[in-house]
Every structure is written in structure tokens, then in C-alpha cells.
Amino acid sequence: MSSSHAIGHDHEHAGGHITPLPVYFAVYGALLVLTVVTVAVSYMGLPPLQSITVAMLVAMVKATLVGAWFMHLKYDAKFNVFTFLAALWFMASFFVFTFYDLASRGMVNEVTGQHVLHKDMDEQKK
Amino acid sequence: MSTSTLDGVGHGASGTNYLNAKKGLMSWLFTIDHKRIGVMYLATVLTFFLAGGLFALAIRTELATPAGDIFSAAVYNKLFTLHGAIMVFLVLVPAIPATLGNFLLPLQLGTIDVAFPKLNLLSFHIYVFGSLFLLYTLVTGGVDTGWTFYTPYSSSSADGNVVAALTGAFILGFSSILTGLNFIVTVHKMRAPGVTWLRMPLFVWAIYATSVIQVLATPVIAITLFLLIFEKIVGIGIFDPALGGDPVLFQHFFWFYSHPVVYVMVLPAFGVMSETITVHSRKHIFGYTAIAASSVAIAAVGFIIWGHHMFVSGQSELSGTVFSLLTFAVAIPTAIKLCSWIATLYKGSIQWNTPMLYSLGFLWIFAIGGLTGLFLATLATDVHLHDTYFVVAHFHYVMMGGVLFALVAGMHHWWPKITGKMYNDTIGRVTFVLSFIGYNLTFFPQFVAGSQGMPRRYHQYLPEFEMWNQLSTLGSYLFGLSLFIILGYLLQSLFSGKAAPRNPWGAASLEWRTQSPPVEHNFEGDVVCTYGPYDYEAHRALKS
Amino acid sequence: MSTAAGADHGHAHPWYQAHHFKNMEQQNAANKFGMWLFLVQELLFFAGLFMAYASMRFFYPGTWLEAAEQLDKVMGAVNTIVLLTSSLTMALGVRAAQLGNNGQVAAWCAATLAGAYGFLVIKYLEYSHKIHVGLLPGKWFDFKELTQTNTDAPQLFFSVYFMMTGVHGLHVVIGIGVIFWIMLRALRKDFSPENYSAVENVGLYWHLVDLIWIFLFPLLYLVR
Numbered sequence: 001m002s003s004s005h006a007i008g009h010d011h012e013h014a015g016g017h018i019t020p021l022p023v024y025f026a027v028y029g030a031l032l033v034l035t036v037v038t039v040a041v042s043y044m045g046l047p048p049l050q051s052i053t054v055a056m057l058v059a060m061v062k063a064t065l066v067g068a069w070f071m072h073l074k075y076d077a078k079f080n081v082f083t084f085l086a087a088l089w090f091m092a093s094f095f096v097f098t099f100y101d102l103a104s105r106g107m108v109n110e111v112t113g114q115h116v117l118h119k120d121m122d123e124q125k126k
Numbered sequence: 127m128s129t130s131t132l133d134g135v136g137h138g139a140s141g142t143n144y145l146n147a148k149k150g151l152m153s154w155l156f157t158i159d160h161k162r163i164g165v166m167y168l169a170t171v172l173t174f175f176l177a178g179g180l181f182a183l184a185i186r187t188e189l190a191t192p193a194g195d196i197f198s199a200a201v202y203n204k205l206f207t208l209h210g211a212i213m214v215f216l217v218l219v220p221a222i223p224a225t226l227g228n229f230l231l232p233l234q235l236g237t238i239d240v241a242f243p244k245l246n247l248l249s250f251h252i253y254v255f256g257s258l259f260l261l262y263t264l265v266t267g268g269v270d271t272g273w274t275f276y277t278p279y280s281s282s283s284a285d286g287n288v289v290a291a292l293t294g295a296f297i298l299g300f301s302s303i304l305t306g307l308n309f310i311v312t313v314h315k316m317r318a319p320g321v322t323w324l325r326m327p328l329f330v331w332a333i334y335a336t337s338v339i340q341v342l343a344t345p346v347i348a349i350t351l352f353l354l355i356f357e358k359i360v361g362i363g364i365f366d367p368a369l370g371g372d373p374v375l376f377q378h379f380f381w382f383y384s385h386p387v388v389y390v391m392v393l394p395a396f397g398v399m400s401e402t403i404t405v406h407s408r409k410h411i412f413g414y415t416a417i418a419a420s421s422v423a424i425a426a427v428g429f430i431i432w433g434h435h436m437f438v439s440g441q442s443e444l445s446g447t448v449f450s451l452l453t454f455a456v457a458i459p460t461a462i463k464l465c466s467w468i469a470t471l472y473k474g475s476i477q478w479n480t481p482m483l484y485s486l487g488f489l490w491i492f493a494i495g496g497l498t499g500l501f502l503a504t505l506a507t508d509v510h511l512h513d514t515y516f517v518v519a520h521f522h523y524v525m526m527g528g529v530l531f532a533l534v535a536g537m538h539h540w541w542p543k544i545t546g547k548m549y550n551d552t553i554g555r556v557t558f559v560l561s562f563i564g565y566n567l568t569f570f571p572q573f574v575a576g577s578q579g580m581p582r583r584y585h586q587y588l589p590e591f592e593m594w595n596q597l598s599t600l601g602s603y604l605f606g607l608s609l610f611i612i613l614g615y616l617l618q619s620l621f622s623g624k625a626a627p628r629n630p631w632g633a634a635s636l637e638w639r640t641q642s643p644p645v646e647h648n649f650e651g652d653v654v655c656t657y658g659p660y661d662y663e664a665h666r667a668l669k670s
Numbered sequence: 671m672s673t674a675a676g677a678d679h680g681h682a683h684p685w686y687q688a689h690h691f692k693n694m695e696q697q698n699a700a701n702k703f704g705m706w707l708f709l710v711q712e713l714l715f716f717a718g719l720f721m722a723y724a725s726m727r728f729f730y731p732g733t734w735l736e737a738a739e740q741l742d743k744v745m746g747a748v749n750t751i752v753l754l755t756s757s758l759t760m761a762l763g764v765r766a767a768q769l770g771n772n773g774q775v776a777a778w779c780a781a782t783l784a785g786a787y788g789f790l791v792i793k794y795l796e797y798s799h800k801i802h803v804g805l806l807p808g809k810w811f812d813f814k815e816l817t818q819t820n821t822d823a824p825q826l827f828f829s830v831y832f833m834m835t836g837v838h839g840l841h842v843v844i845g846i847g848v849i850f851w852i853m854l855r856a857l858r859k860d861f862s863p864e865n866y867s868a869v870e871n872v873g874l875y876w877h878l879v880d881l882i883w884i885f886l887f888p889l890l891y892l893v894r
């Protein structure tokens with residue numbers, strides 16, 4: 001097998017891939033525009049669900065821009081990209097399963113689904 | 127000091143090796159040699175194991191009689207908390223990866239060191255620094271939350287120095303993360319020419335899967351403990367129902383780490399088995415790829431089954447069902463491993479020496495631990511068994527028995543390589559019998575008492591459980607005694623043991639190609655790997 | 671195969687190559703992969719905070735809408751722009767290091783440091799205002815306007831706010847330390863097209879700090 005080493009797969013010469021300056025400035029410009037967009041949307045008075053959906057979509061686009069160009073993932077060894085995505089996958093599993101519990105607590109038995117606030121308990125005692 | 131006698135005389139004739147290459151305490155404490163760091167971890171882990179073990183014996187002594195006569199309930203609570211916290215955070219997590227893993231990983235990959243030697247030393251120092259916080263907790267009144275630190279008890283009314291214990295566990299986490307990070311990069315980038323992915327020893331695969339869990343899961347416990355520290359000091363309320371938070375959320379946070387961490391403990395133990403069983407039965411491992419892949423599968427699936435700890439904690443019934451189902455799924459890759467080891471033994475020429483006996487002991491103990499896990503994974507039976515001694519017995523069989531028998535097997539297997547000395551195998555075999563009986567006598571009766579309803583974490587119990595508890599206490603003394611005997615004859619071998627040859631077991635993996643103990647930079651010359659780690663035919667052909 | 675792997679190396683390495691690596695290519699790839707794994711653990715560390723946010727918001731949706739009004743959107747937006755700008759200057763610093771221009775590396779690091787300090791100053795102004803009016807985490811919460819309305823647990827929003835921005839701020843402070851270190855090394859002319867992975871890794875870290883903020887800003891400030 002020739003893959004005795006994982007090195008040498010990146011096709012990197014000394015200095016790595018040099019991104020042209022205009023690309024950096026274009027990405028920066030896009031990030032600024034998206035910041036303005038997301039702030040502007042927050043003033044539109046959308047219902048909370050729509051509002052957070054838009055805000056998160058914009059944030060994801062911004063994150064992709066930062067990841068792909070500022071962090072060089074676009075030109076990087078593919079395994080580094082995989083590593084990053086794997087982290088997101090495991091984060092997602094943490095969110096999804098925990099959230100599934102929170103959201104399904106009242107589905108079978110209403111009593112177990114009640115989130116009792118301490119101040120309500122105090123009021124009940126009175 | 128110890129030139130090879132069996133496998134050809136090596137270049138260590140000058141007598142230099144990693145143990146005597148440099149002298150003085152500082153040459154140890156600030157070494158960046160992975161072998162010395164591994165040895166330091168081993169000494170430290172065993173010291174903490176002694177401390178945790180003494181707590182265990184104190185607990186068993188209290189439970190010898192139904193009345194709570196030796197320790198008050200409050201003291202007993204602190205005893206089992208400190209026993210659990212020390213054993214989990216200071217002993218079991220680093221037990222194999224940081225000790226044998228550190229020593230063996232570069233050797234088995236045929237390289238000089240791990241990818242980041244200084245980071246490796248830093249991990250060790252962070253580990254010692256974190257352990258100081260737990261020791262500080264110990265001398266300033268202990269802590270009585272249980273090692274799980276459940277809220278709201280831990281955040282509001284717990285007795286003792288909870289913040290110090292949390293800080294210690296928080297710091298220890300970073301030691302674990304950095305070790306895992308280092309090992310992953312080492313496996314990817316440091317392999318010698320010819321060591322392809324499928325020519326890596328299975329111990330390396332196991333350590334690799336372990337490291338993935340360490341890097342992915344440990345940060346979550348770090349932020350959990352961080353939030354809990356602030357819960358305790360500032361009262362942020364996220365986990366505290368008095369301030370509107372959700373204590374069950376804490377359990378999600380906690381078990382997202384603390385279930386996978388069971389695999390941080392036990393995957394390396396699997397890795398040791400995959401080495402000892404094939405070497406000491408002189409037979410190529412059965413199902414190499416399946417074992418390697420099942421390590422990775424266990425690591426991946428192990429992340430989405432944590433809710434089985436929360437079946438009766440107020441988690442929703444639906445997510446309990448999902449977690450129950452997923453928990454059964456993790457039995458599949460585990461069973462693949464067990465079956466592969468047994469198939470390896472089949473028609474092998476089994477050497478009945480100490481490492482092999484402990485490996486067989488592991489198979490027995492882990493099979494019991496794993497199968498009783500299925501009872502607990504079943505939603506309905508768990509309602510009955512939750513928080514009884516059945517659970518205590520189950521996780522001791524898996525975590526403590528599994529890890530310890532594998533660690534002892536591994537220590538006997540690699541002792542000649544680490545120290546350059548042979549131990550007395552006859553005493554080893556006799557001690558195995560004692561420890562195996564002692565171990566099972568300690569924990570098997572707890573299954574019975576637990577299934578009859580004896581709850582855990584009380585210093586007294588109903589008289590009807592007395593017989594089971596007395597058997598268990600007797601067993602724990604036998605087991606403790608056997609561990610001291612092991613320590614005794616291993617230490618004695620350092621002074622009067624025969625010099626170990628380069629390759630006493632006729633193994634084919636790379637670490638046996640260097641002298642025992644290895645030279646400072648591991649190998650005398652270049653390493654080029656031309657055959658797999660279990661290819662005994664190719665190995666013999668090369669020698670002749 | 672040809673070079674000695676033992677204790678004594680037969681041939682000379684550049685000073686920046688550690689002896690256990692065979693060549694700079696291997697060392698650079700290992701360094702960068704190690705950094706990515708470190709970023710992975712950073713992400714999972716922050717995952718806990720995001721989960722705390724999500725669950726508390728799920729329990730108290732109304733509170734979240736009301737309490738978030740107390741944050742200053744303008745200051746948040748300005749800080750976002752400051753941090754994005756510092757991310758750009760850091761990226762340009764890495765580019766200068768790739769080209770082996772140590773003077774420019776130092777200059778871009780200085781610009782990034784200015785951004786980092788600017789971020790912290792604005793954060794300080796926000797914090798001191800919150801602390802002044804009693805918008806504090808958990809049991810310290812003492813802000814009459816919100817406790818008197820029908821909001822359930824406004825203190826939890828500020829617990830989450832202070833924990834998230836606090837941990838993020840701590841990362842900014844650590845970032846200042848490592849960027850400063852890189853700046854000093856650049857002034858010492860340490861870096862070259864073959865040896866710049868320290869700059870690159872600090873850059874990756876700084877971009878991650880930016881990446882986290884990109885999500886914190888809308889989640890905390892732009893709820894409505």
C-alpha cells in the first residue's frame with residue numbers, strides 16, 4: 001500500500017493555497033451585508049418562529065462564508081472538513097435527543113408534561 | 127542491562143534504554159518521552175486506585191452487617207461519593223489509554239513519539255493538577271452528592287466542598303481531551319512506512335475510537351460542570367427548579383458525556399483483549415476488520431443512548447422508549463467483538479499463562495456485565511431494578527471488572543516490554559484464581575440482592591439481605607488481597623526478575639521488535655512494516 | 671526509509687522542525703489537524719450553552735421575547751461588525767504569513783488585537799449597564815419592570831445571556847493572548863512559507879470565536 005503516510009495528500013506546496021485578496025474582501029463585504037440584513041429583519045416584527053428561522057439561516061450562511069474562505073476549508077484537506085462536520089453531527093445528536101425529551105414530555109401522560117414553576121408552587125401553597 | 131536472548135541480540139548491548147537514558151526526578155517529571163509519561167500515569171493511576179479501593183473496602187465493611195454501625199449515614203454518603211468520583215475521574219478514564227495507550231501507541235505504529243509530545247506532558251500535569259482539587263475536597267470535608275452531582279441537591283443543599291470537586295473534575299476533563307486529540311493526530315499522521323490502516327494493531331483501533339469519544343464528549347461534561355459551578359456560586363438557575371430551571375436537563379447534559387465515557391473506559395480494555403487473546407493462543411485474530419469497525423461503531427452509537435440512565439428521572443415516556451431501543455443496538459457491535467475473540471481461541475494453541483488467564487476472566491466478567499445491561503436497557507424491568515444493587519453490580523462488572531481485568535492482563539502482557547523484566551508466572555496464575563473468585567464473590571451476590579429490591583447508597587439495609595452482603599464483603603477482601611499480591615510480585619520482579627527478551631511471546635506487532643525495555647527513541651533503526659500485526663507465519667518466516 | 675529514525679539524526683533539520691517529524695509537510699499537516707480537533711472540542715463545549723439557551727427558551731417563550739428587548743441591538747450589531755472586521759484582518763495576517771512577510775503578519779495581528787479590544791470595551795459598556803439596572807443572572811436578578819409583568823422567569827434569560835457572552839468573552843481574552851504571542855514571533859521574523867502553522871492555527875481559533883458570535887448575536891439580541 002502506498003498510503004504509508006497520511007501526508008502528501010493535500011497537494012500543498014510551501015505556503016499552502018494563497019487566496020487572492022479580492023476574495024477576502026468580497027467575503028467580508030458579504031458578511032457585512034448579511035449582518036445588516038439580519039438586523040433589519042429583526043425590526044420587521046415577524047412572528048417568533050419565522051424570525052428565528054430567518055436569523056438562523058442568515059447565521060448559517062455567514063458561518064459557511066467564514067468557514068470556507070477565512071478558515072480555508074474550501075482548499076483544505078478533506079479530512080479536516082469531515083472532522084468539522086462530524087462535530088456538528090454530534091452537536092446535532094445532543095440537541096435532537098434532548099429536545100425530543102423536552103418536547104414530548106406531556107404526550108403520553110399530561111401530568112408528567114407539566115413544567116411547574118416554583119412561584120406557581122408557592123401560590124398553590126397559599 | 128537487558129539484551130535480548132531469544133530473538134537475536136539487539137543494539138541495546140550498551141545497556142541504554144528509556145529508563146536509564148536520563149537520571150533524576152526532573153528527567154521524569156518534565157520528560158516528553160511518551161513511554162515515561164505512560165509509566166508516570168500508571169504509577170499515579172494505581173495510587174489513586176489504592177485510595178478509591180480503600181474507600182470501597184470501608185463501604186463493604188460497613189455493609190457486612192445490616193445495621194449502620196460503623197459510619198453514620200452522612201459519612202457513608204461521602205464515602206461512596208469519593209469512591210465513585212476517584213474511581214471514575216482519576217482511575218478508570220485514564221486507566222488504560224493514558225498508561226498502556228501512551229506507552230504503546232507510538233511503538234505499535236513504529237514511530238518515535240506521539241504527534242505532540244509536549245502536549246502529552248501537559249495532559250499529565252493537568253491530570254495531576256486536577257487531582258489536587260479532588261484531594262483538597264477530600265481533606266476539607268469531602269462531598270456527598272454522589273459522583274453524578276445531580277441537581278438540585280448538588281446546587282442547593284449538598285454537604286461538603288462541592289465547588290472544589292466540580293473544579294477538579296472540570297480540569298481533569300481537559301487532560302482527557304488533550305490526550306485524545308494527541309492520539310487521533312498520532313494515528314493519522316505518524317504511522318511508520320507500511321503501517322496501513324488495516325495493519326494497525328487492534329489496540330490502536332480501540333485507542334483511536336476511545337480518543338474520538340474523549341474529544342467529542344468530554345467538552346460537554348466540562349461545560350456542564352462549569353454551569354453547575356456557577357449554579358452553585360451565582361445561582362444562575364438553569365438546572366435549579368427553584369429558579370425556573372430543569373433538573374432533568376442537567377441529567378441530559380451529564381449523561382451525554384457519562385454514558386460514552388463508559389466506552390472511554392472499556393474500549394481500550396477491548397483493545398487489550400484483541401492483543402492478548404491472539405498472541406497467547408498463537409493464532410491470527412478472527413475478524414480483524416469486524417473488530418476494528420465495531421470499535422468505531424460502538425463509539426458512534428454510544429453517543430445516542432444516554433437516556434437509559436433517565437428512565438425513571440422524569441424524562442418523557444416516548445424518549446425513554448427511543449433510548450431503550452437504541453441501547454439494545456449497541457449490544458450488536460459488542461457481541462461481534464466477544465464472538466470474534468472466542469472464535470480466535472477456537473483451535474488455537476492456548477498458553478495458560480497469566481495474561482491469557484486474565485483475558486479469559488475478562489471474557490466471563492464482561493459477558494455477565496454486558497448481558498445484565500440488557501435487563502437495565504429494558505424500560506419495564508429498569509423501573510424495578512433502577513437504583514438497586516443490581517445496577518451497582520452491573521456497572522462494576524462492566525466498568526471495574528472489565529477495565530481492571532483487562533488492565534491486569536495488559537500489564538502482564540507488556541510488563542516485559544515496559545520494565546525489561548519477567549515476573550513469576552506461577553504466582554501470577556495462582557493469584558488469578560484468587561482474584562477471579564474474589565471478584566465474582568463480591569459482585570455476583572449483589573445481582574441477587576438488587577433484584578430482590580435492595581436499594582443502593584444506604585449505610586444500612588433489611589436483615590433479609592444479610593447473607594448476600596456478607597458474601598460480597600468477604601469477596602471484596604479476597605479481591606483486595608489478590609491485588610496486593612499482584613502489586614507485590616510485579617514490584618519484586620523489578621529487582622530480581624529475569625531479564626526479558628525482546629519478544630517473549632512471539633508476537634508479530636511492532637512493539638516487540640525493539641529491545642526490552644525500548645531505547646529512548648523506541649527503535650534502534652528504521653521501521654518498515656511488511657506484514658500485519660497478527661501475521662505469525664510472516665513473522666516466523668522473516669526470522670528464519 | 672532512508673533517514674535515520676533513531677536517537678541521532680544523520681542530517682540537519684530546520685530549527686522549527688521537531689525531531690519526531692520526518693519533514694515539514696508532516697509537521698504542518700499534524701499541527702493543522704490537531705487544531706481542527708481542538709476546534710471540535712470547542713464546538714461541543716459551546717453546544718452545552720446553546721442547549722441551555724434552547725431549552726430555557728422552549729420553556730419560557732414569552733419571557734424570551736420580553737427580556738431580549740432589554741439588550742441593545744445597536745451595540746450588538748456594532749460589536750458583530752467589529753468582530754467580523756478582526757476576522758478579516760486575521761485572515762489577511764495568515765495570508766501574509768503564507769507569503770513569508772513577517773512585517774505584515776505583525777501589522778495585521780495588531781489590527782486584530784485592536785478589534786478584539788474594541789469588542790471587549792463595547793461588551794464592558796453593555797455589562798456595566800446591565801449590572802447597574804439589576805439585569806443580573808439567576809437569583810441576583812433585580813429589575814422591577816420585568817418581574818412585575820407576566821413574564822415567568824426573566825432571570826433565566828440573563829443567566830443564559832451572561833453565561834454565553836461570558837464564556838465567549840473569555841475566549842476573546844485568550845485570543846488576545848495568543849494573537850499577541852504570534853505578533854511577537856512575527857516581529858522576531860519566525861515565520862516563512864514553510865513554517866507558518868502557528869499563525870494559521872491562531873487564525874483558525876480566532877475565526878471560531880467569530881463563528882460562535884455569529885450565532886450568539888441573533889439568538890440573544892434579535893429574538894423579536
Ligand SMILES: [Cu+2]
Nearest residue numbers: 385432434435
Ligand atoms: Cu449508560
